[in-house]
Amino acid sequence: MNEQQLQALALQVQQHPMGTTARRIILSKLIDTIYRSRQLARPYQGQFQGVYEDIYQEAVQNLFLYICKNIDKYDPQRGEFMTWVNMLLNKRFFREAIPKVIGTTNEINLESSILENLEDLATEEREDEDDYIRAFQKIRQYIEIDPKGIF
Numbered sequence: 318m319n320e321q322q323l324q325a326l327a328l329q330v331q332q333h334p335m336g337t338t339a340r341r342i343i344l345s346k347l348i349d350t351i352y353r354s355r356q357l358a359r360p361y362q363g364q365f366q367g368v369y370e371d372i373y374q375e376a377v378q379n380l381f382l383y384i385c386k387n388i389d390k391y392d393p394q395r396g397e398f399m400t401w402v403n404m405l406l407n408k409r410f411f412r413e414a415i416p417k418v419i420g421t422t423n424e425i426n427l428e429s430s431i432l433e434n435l436e437d438l439a440t441e442e443r444e445d446e447d448d449y450i451r452a453f454q455k456i457r458q459y460i461e462i463d464p465k466g467i468f
Contacts (some may be wrong), residue, residue, distance in 0.1 A: 318350050324398040326350065330388050333335055344388065348381050351402060358403040360411045375414035380406050 318326075326347045333340035351357065352398065365372055383405065391401055 318354060320397050320399055323347070323350060323354070323356075324393060327388060327391050327398045328393065331391070344385050344466045345387075348384065351381075351384075351399075351438045352377075354399075356399050356403075358406050360407045365415070365419070372411065372414045376406060376410040377417055379414065385409070 326343060328345060330340055330343045333343065359373065360376075362369070380402070384402070391398060395401075
């Protein structure tokens with residue numbers, strides 16, 4: 318389908334009240350047509366190797382959900398339909414999908430030995446200010462040495 322046909326479908330959806338069967342049918346056709354059109358942008362291509370498709374699919378899924386809920390926000394006076402769709406994909410949904418997909422893979426796990434040493438420092442009895450200073454210096458030393466770049 319070309320741009321004019323996609324835009325006509327979008328405007329047709331807007332003519333039906335939310336929750337009606339007719340609206341759902343036309344929305345389904347619109348979403349399917351967008352997906353099959355091969356007109357969806359592919360932002361940041363070449364980046365995020367190994368997870369790009371996961372990020373892209375997450376973004377597209379959220380984009381389609383947004384379109385279903387907010388198709389009435391599309392204004393043909395402001396631009397073409399696919400321009401609106403691709404702007405949402407590029408500027409919002411792809412960026413939002415990045416931390417959803419790769420957020421947990423970038424977390425750093427502290428080694429238990431370092432944590433145990435820090436716990437030992439916390440539980441030592443400190444009777445005066447010199448003990449606090451020594452504890453601070455030990456913690457600082459752990460952070461400075463930090464062979465794995467955890468801190």
